Amino acid sequence: MPVVKAVCVSEKTGQKKVPVESIELVVEHGVAGDAHAGSGRQVSLLDFDSLEAMRLKLASISPGAFAENLTVEGLNALGLAVGDRVTVGGAVLEITQIGKTCHHGCDIRRIVGDCIMPREGLFARVLAPGRVRAGDMLERVG
Structure with a gap:
């Protein structure tokens, strides 16, 4: 069964997120205290194995590097x-989007030549609240 390896937040959009102990998911809002809360993309998720594969290309990549919350x-x-x-x-999430347009100026794309978030x-969106x-x-x- 899939397991959460890290939960991450950022205060401003366009920043890499940083791991924290826990996050509060708020119905139809997203992650409390996160810069993307209230947007159309309330919560972002990324597979840990995909992140690890990118780490082979750039060792400094860590959870939150792609601005993912989970x-x-x-x-x-x-x-x-x-x-x-x-x-x-305890939260219930509904998948609303797969991939996103990646701004071509992100550090990872510039250094590695690829970004996995668009794919x-x-x-x-948050349908029922919870702490993750x-x-x-x-x-x-x-």
């Missing part, structure tokens, strides 16, 4: 699509 080991194995729902930390980043920590299990609903 770094989840085994996330890609779920094969999630828009409209699918998952539970984590692999998942975005979700590293170690929490993520499970597909229905």
Whole structure:
């Protein structure tokens, strides 16, 4: 079963997120205290194994480097699509978007020549609240 490896936040958009002990997911808002809260992309998720593969190209890559809120080991194995729902930390999330337009000026793209968020980043809205920590299990609903 997929497990959360890190939870991350940033105070400003365009910044890499930093790991924290836990995050509070607020219904139809996103991550409390995160710069992207209240936007159309309330919560961002990225597979830990994809992050690790990028770390082979750039050793300084760590959870939050792609501005993801949840770094989840085994996330890609779920094969999630828009409209699918998952539970984590008591919260219920609905996938609203897969990938995003990446600004070409990001440090990782400039250095490595690639960014995985446009292909692999998942975005979700919060349907039920919860507190999420590293170690929490993520499970597909229905």
